[in-house]
Amino acid sequence: MPRGHKSKLRARERRHQNRAEAATGEEEEATCSSSSVLGDAPSSFTGAGPPQASLSAPATSSTAAGVSCERSAGKAKGHDLKSKCSSQASASTGSSGQVVLIEKASKLVEYLLYQYIMKEPITKADMLKLVQKSCRKSFPEILRKASEQINLLYGLQLKEVEAKGNSYTLVDNEGDTSDGGLSRGWRFPIRGILMPLLGVIFLNGNCASENLIWESLKIMGIVDGKSHFIFGEPRKLITQDLVQEEYLVYRQVPNSDPPRYEFLWGPRAHAETSKMKILEFLTKLNDNDPTAFPTHYEEALKDEEERAQTRAQAETRAGCLSKASGCPTAKSSRYPYPE
Numbered sequence: 001m002p003r004g005h006k007s008k009l010r011a012r013e014r015r016h017q018n019r020a021e022a023a024t025g026e027e028e029e030a031t032c033s034s035s036s037v038l039g040d041a042p043s044s045f046t047g048a049g050p051p052q053a054s055l056s057a058p059a060t061s062s063t064a065a066g067v068s069c070e071r072s073a074g075k076a077k078g079h080d081l082k083s084k085c086s087s088q089a090s091a092s093t094g095s096s097g098q099v100v101l102i103e104k105a106s107k108l109v110e111y112l113l114y115q116y117i118m119k120e121p122i123t124k125a126d127m128l129k130l131v132q133k134s135c136r137k138s139f140p141e142i143l144r145k146a147s148e149q150i151n152l153l154y155g156l157q158l159k160e161v162e163a164k165g166n167s168y169t170l171v172d173n174e175g176d177t178s179d180g181g182l183s184r185g186w187r188f189p190i191r192g193i194l195m196p197l198l199g200v201i202f203l204n205g206n207c208a209s210e211n212l213i214w215e216s217l218k219i220m221g222i223v224d225g226k227s228h229f230i231f232g233e234p235r236k237l238i239t240q241d242l243v244q245e246e247y248l249v250y251r252q253v254p255n256s257d258p259p260r261y262e263f264l265w266g267p268r269a270h271a272e273t274s275k276m277k278i279l280e281f282l283t284k285l286n287d288n289d290p291t292a293f294p295t296h297y298e299e300a301l302k303d304e305e306e307r308a309q310t311r312a313q314a315e316t317r318a319g320c321l322s323k324a325s326g327c328p329t330a331k332s333s334r335y336p337y338p339e
Contacts, residue, residue: 097138100135101135101138101141101145102145104130104131104135104138104142105142105143105145105146105149106146106149107130107131108127108130108131108142108143108146109146109149109150109153111126111127111130112146112150112156112158112170113150113154113230114229115170116156116170116188117229117230121167122158122167122168122169122170123166123167123168124165124166124167124168125166127139127143143158146158148284149285150170151173152195152281152284152285153191153192153195153196153285154188154189154191154192155172155173155186155187155188155191155192156170156171156172156173156188157170157171157172157173158170159171172187172188186272186273189230189231190242192230192231193217193220193222193231193234193237193238194242194247194269195278195281196216196217196220197213197216197217197238197242197248197263198265198269198273198278199278199279199281199282200212200213200216201263201264201265202265202275202278202279202296203282203293203296206264206265207262207263207264208262208263209253209260209261209262209263210260210261210262210263213238213263217234217238222234238250238263242266243266245266245268246266246267246268246269247265247266247268247269248263248265248266248269249263249264249265249266250262250263251264274300274303274304274307275296275299275300275303275304276290276300276301276303276304279293279296279297279300
């Protein structure tokens with residue numbers, strides 16, 4: 001074959017190969033973008049619940065997206081594609097700066113809880129190591145987010161031990177019912193798992209399948225059959241302990257074969273908190289407002305009205321009995337509705 005013809009043939013083959021590689025890169029980039037939007041982590045409210053109602057989805061989803069992007073970039077064998085992938089992951093989850101702050105705050109929460117349980121000192125130096133040099137300018141904001149999160153979830157308040165803020169301590173907000181936990185029994189650590197569980201159940205039609213519950217808990221690092229450093233053996237906790245305390249109802253789905261199980265609010269949960277309180281808790285956790293979930297907000301308002309009517313009727317009956325017997329009024333309910 002003439003030399004010129006061979007050269008043209010090789011050039012044509014190289015162009016064809018380049019086009020094929022470009023197409024592969026576009027497919028990998030598309031996969032990465034899709035993964036970034038959806039996230040590889042399971043959603044707390046897959047199915048019945050609103051897509052934006054994820055307990056800790058922002059941090060978890062962004063982390064999963066980053067991992068997925070790196071894998072895709074590795075398959076494409078291109079540093080440029082990896083860079084594109086990372087930038088798309090940041091864009092798809094909102095402001096990249098906010099995503100980083102949320103992730104760093106989550107790390108601080110883990111550190112704070114571990115130090116609290118182990119009764120070890122909480123120092124600013126250790127926390128700065130966790131957030132790394134690139135985020136040290138944002139440390140006050142990261143610490144604020146972590147402090148809010150640990151207060152909402154666990155009822156623990158972060159306080160400075162020294163005036164300069166070089167060391168801290170966590171204090172149990174015993175008796176503080178302003179953020180959703182309306183019973184003194186809702187202290188650390190039970191409220192940290194009970195509040196999210198009640199939220200999952202409420203946002204999924206007041207009845208959540210066992211599979212959905214475990215998928216939701218997985219986001220919090222709580223896995224069936226694996227002991228948790230805060231909650232211990234989770235299956236015993238949610239299917240026995242919280243059921244015996246009447247915070248949860250755990251029952252078999254009627255006519256299910258093989259048997260399937262589901263969770264509902266227990267009578268004590270209905271008495272000691274409310275749908276509105278749980279909705280406020282969830283929206284605070286996600287920097288949102290209860291009206292962002294109009295259907296559930298309406299349901300919560302209706303629940304508040306019914307509770308008000310029930311309290312009024314109970315007070316009327318108690319007043320009548322008091323007048324008849326000459327005895328002071330007293331609440332007769334085993335679990336009186338929250339004020």
